[in-house]
Amino acid sequence: MKKIGFIPLRKGSKGIPNKNKRKMVGRPLFTWVLGEAIFSNLDEVYIYTDDQDLIDFVKKEYYWTPKVKAILRSEASATDTASTEFAILEFSDKLNYNFDVFCLLQATSPFTQRDNINDCLNKLTEGYDSALTVVNTHRFLWNENGTPINYNPKSRPRRQDFEGMLVENGAVYTITKEALKNNKNRLGDKIAVVKMAEDSLLEIDTESDWIAVESLLMERQKREKKSDRITHVVLDVDGVFTDGTITYTKEGEHTKNFDMRDGMGLEILRQFNVQVMVMTSEDSALVAKRMNKLKIEHVFLGVKDKFTLLNKIIIDQGITLSNIAYVGDDVNDLTNICSVGWSLAPNNATDIVKQNADIVLSKNSGAGAIREASQFIMNYNKRF
Known part of the structure; x- marks a missing residue:
């Protein structure tokens, strides 16, 4: 079963210029998810971009693995108005759907780790045709008309007693080839959810977002540190x-x-x-x-x-x-x-x-x- 990863990147970024290539904790932002994809159970990982400099960077930087490939995308698929689905289907046609499992990975989700990718891939062996990552948020949600969505304000639950709601974090999506061809969408008809840490719900749209995400990433890396004999x-x-x-x-x-x-x-x-x-x-x-x-x-x-x-x-x-x-x-x-x-x-x-x-x-x-x-x-x- 051939499992491929797909990371779409565009030159343009209105909120943060050159966002995908800008250094996040000293690394280009997109390399956070690319690095994890390399060490996941994916067989191949494709960077799909309209930026030739980025293609050259990928070919030079990841020479040591045949797993990573970079392909130039069309101008039509890289506009502000083009949907991610447009790019997915264009890319799949270029490959003649030469894969069994398709995995969409978002470069702006640097909290993604290889286990998150593998968990989504594994869901497709359990009878699901697609899977996505979510965050269990304990926020109290409201409608604009002043009515609560997910709790009773007259009986406000404690956080530990509140199940909360699952929110799509836009990090990882997996789908079988058949479901992708039939639905022409990143998700099929029988969908599984995979939970990620609440930090991963943060989106990088402003400079303030960037600072917050960078700080959280550094703390995560330090929190996971262990010390053993230095070899x-x-x-x-x-x-x-x-x-x-x-x-x-x-x-x-x-x-x-x-x-x-x-x-x-x-x-x-x-x-x-x-x-x-x-x-x-x-x-x-x-x-x-x-x-x-x-x-x-x-x-x-x-x-x-x-x-x-x-x-x-x-x-x-x-x-x-x-x-x-x-x-x-x-x-x-x-x-x-x-x-x-x-x-x-x-x-x-x-x-x-x-x-x-x-x-x-x-x-x-x-x-x-x-x-x-x-x-x-x-x-x-x-x-x-």
Whole structure:
């Protein structure tokens, strides 16, 4: 049974410009749901967009998985007035309905997790032809004419005694091919509901919404953190190995300064069976050469979605996020900082990273911060 995911994206956004590509906790907004879709039970995940830059980004960023594909959508399907169903049916025709199960995922629902997707997929094996995610809200609802919808105001129930109502949160929809073809709609005739956390009801339409959702996502990631023996340390480069500055020559080449003490710290860590990895958004031959000199085998250059790649690494290595220490300094490290077992930031890191890191080091980047982090890891691992 072939199960495909579908994430429709448009260039335009009236409320928040470039919303889908804007960084939410340091990652492009759409990558929150894409990353979870990659590690779900979906067989393929399609980005359907009118933005060629975004297509190029997807092809470059997710080269490591054949599961993700990006297709250019028509202008007609990307207008303000075009319905999502229009895009779904146009896309399905392009694929000649070469799937058994279709899963619509909304990029503006960053709270979606792989379990939510899998739960909706599983409902289709239980006799339902479609499923959607909902939130159980305990709000008291009213009509405009002043009449209550879901409770008796003269006998106001306590929250714990109030069943509330299920509200569609617009995050995940699954449907069989047959039901999609017959109904020409994201939902069929026999519909199952899958509950998600109440936070997922928030919509991102204004700057205030963005701030609220970003704060809730960071808190969720930190709430799910667990600490175990550190088996892997992952480091950013600029602002961690270096002081974050670059020197250019008249020929255009540049230099970076590295602290020799940091290299010694990493060498000692490896002697204690802690694997060292480097993950940076820069694709620099100079960095590659330095990491080769330090004998660091796992070096990932040009990474923009660091959290999804980190999830691939833990699966490949047979570990969990609780086994990882991460050292980063800027906003593109933020999701990893909020998620791993131990996160550390140089003393001169950006304020947002220092506010969310577990440890703020006394040393600056490029001036012994990695050596200090290495010592912390060695001391911490002694308890195991």
